Structure formats: structure tokens, C-alpha cells
Amino acid sequence: MNNWMYESRITVVTGHLGSGKTEFALNLALKLSSAGFSAALADLDVVNPYFRSREQKEFLEAHKIRLISSPDACVDADVPSMPPDVRILFDNPRLWGILDIGGDASGSRVLARYRENLRSCEAKMLFVINGNRPMTCTPSGIIDFIKGIEETSGLAVEGLVNNTHFFERTEPDDIMRGAELAGEVSRLSGVPVICHMVPEGAAFQSLPDIAPLFPVHLYMKKPWDKIPAEQEF
Numbered sequence: 001m002n003n004w005m006y007e008s009r010i011t012v013v014t015g016h017l018g019s020g021k022t023e024f025a026l027n028l029a030l031k032l033s034s035a036g037f038s039a040a041l042a043d044l045d046v047v048n049p050y051f052r053s054r055e056q057k058e059f060l061e062a063h064k065i066r067l068i069s070s071p072d073a074c075v076d077a078d079v080p081s082m083p084p085d086v087r088i089l090f091d092n093p094r095l096w097g098i099l100d101i102g103g104d105a106s107g108s109r110v111l112a113r114y115r116e117n118l119r120s121c122e123a124k125m126l127f128v129i130n131g132n133r134p135m136t137c138t139p140s141g142i143i144d145f146i147k148g149i150e151e152t153s154g155l156a157v158e159g160l161v162n163n164t165h166f167f168e169r170t171e172p173d174d175i176m177r178g179a180e181l182a183g184e185v186s187r188l189s190g191v192p193v194i195c196h197m198v199p200e201g202a203a204f205q206s207l208p209d210i211a212p213l214f215p216v217h218l219y220m221k222k223p224w225d226k227i228p229a230e231q232e233f
Contacts, residue, residue, distance in 0.1 A: 008124035015128030020163040025100040027216040040066035108152030131164040159194035
């Protein structure tokens with residue numbers, strides 16, 4: 001059971017560049033909305049100009065999820081401009097929010113800006129692990145990365161999300177390898193593994209020895225997938 005989803009009204013999602021944190025944030029918002037919660041997704045990622053929650057604005061709004069992001073004038077700019085609507089997450093106790101945060105020092109400084117608000121709301125910060133990324137392929141590398149985020153933001157990571165994958169080529173063995181890595185990080189850091197992201201589909205509905213599973217759909221397209229066929233070269 002994914003009861004962790006309902007333990008905190010505000011969830012902060014962070015992770016290394018390319019970890020899949022935006023995909024996780026999107027799917028989490030959708031699951032909360034489908035469960036009957038009034039949900040909002042705040043795109044506060046000032047690090048990655050390619051994979052951003054705001055790319056799915058129309059899709060999210062169609063599913064009754066409020067998107068909070070930089071003004072439209074800055075939609076294609078990689079600038080540290082924070083949307084003023086973020087305040088609504090802290091002021092409206094009936095709104096369940098997910099904050100999609102960039103995974104480096106700049107992203108951590110964004111968190112520091114809202115530190116006291118997040119503490120007062122008892123927000124929970126989660127770290128998405130993708131063992132296929134160079135900086136997060138070893139327990140020591142992951143722990144160092146987490147410590148850096150914690151030191152800059154002044155907030156603690158309270159849960160780990162295993163998302164070791166190869167996009168559409170993901171196999172059950174990839175998930176299991178990621179689970180082993182996340183488990184070792186948990187053992188060394190004391191931070192629990194809260195779930196294992198798996199692609200939707202029968203092949204991933206039951207994996208031995210790991211739980212809970214968090215089935216996700218792939219919504220975020222890679223930049224090269226967006227190029228029309230006639231423009232490819």
C-alpha cells in the first residue's frame with residue numbers, strides 16, 4: 001500500500017538531474033487527484049530546462065490539477081524566477097501540493113527560500129534515486145548528494161524513491177538492482193525507502209521482495225522526441 005502518499009499535505013520532490021523526479025511528481029499529483037484530493041503541482045525546477053512539469057500544463061488542468069509555475073513570459077527561460085502562487089500551497093490547508101525542485105545547489109537554495117513555510121506545514125522531502133546516473137550510482141555518491149541538499153536547504157530528506165530504469169526498455173531486473181542500491185543507501189543513512197517506481201504493465205505488477213510498488217506512466221517526452229519527423233537529421 002502507498003500510504004506514504006497521504007502522510008503529508010505537501011511533498012517536496014528532489015533528486016539528481018535525470019533521476020526521473022519530474023515524472024514522479026507528475027504521477028503523484030495525478031494519483032492524489034484521482035483519490036479525490038484537491039492537488040497542485042509547483043514547478044520550481046530552475047536547473048533542468050528540458051524536463052519540466054509545466055510542459056504538461058493543459059494535461060494537468062484537464063485532470064483538475066493546478067499547475068504553479070513561472071510566468072508565461074519566462075516559460076522557455078532557465079531563470080530563478082519563483083511564481084508568486086507558491087504561497088497558496090502554504091495558505092490553503094485543503095490543497096495538497098507537490099513541489100518539483102531542481103537537483104543541485106540552485107534547487108536547494110529555492111528550498112531554503114521556503115524553509116520556514118515548509119516546516120510549518122510539516123512538508124516531507126523525498127529524494128528520487130536513479131542508479132543509472134553517474135553521480136548517483138553508488139551509495140556514497142547518493143548520500144553525499146543528499147547531504148549537500150540538506151545542508152543548503154536546511155531541510156531533511158525523509159524518504160527515498162527507487163527509480164532506476166531505462167525508460168521504455170526497463171526490465172524487472174533493473175528495478176531489482178535499483179532496489180538493492182536504494183536499500184543500501186537506506187541502511188547507511190537511516191532514511192527509509194518509501195516506494196519503487198515501476199512502469200505500468202503486467203510485467204511489473206508483482207516483483208519479489210520489494211514493496212510498495214508505485215506504477216507510473218511516462219508523460220515527459222525527451223527533447224529529441226518532440227522534433228517533427230520532417231525536421232530530423
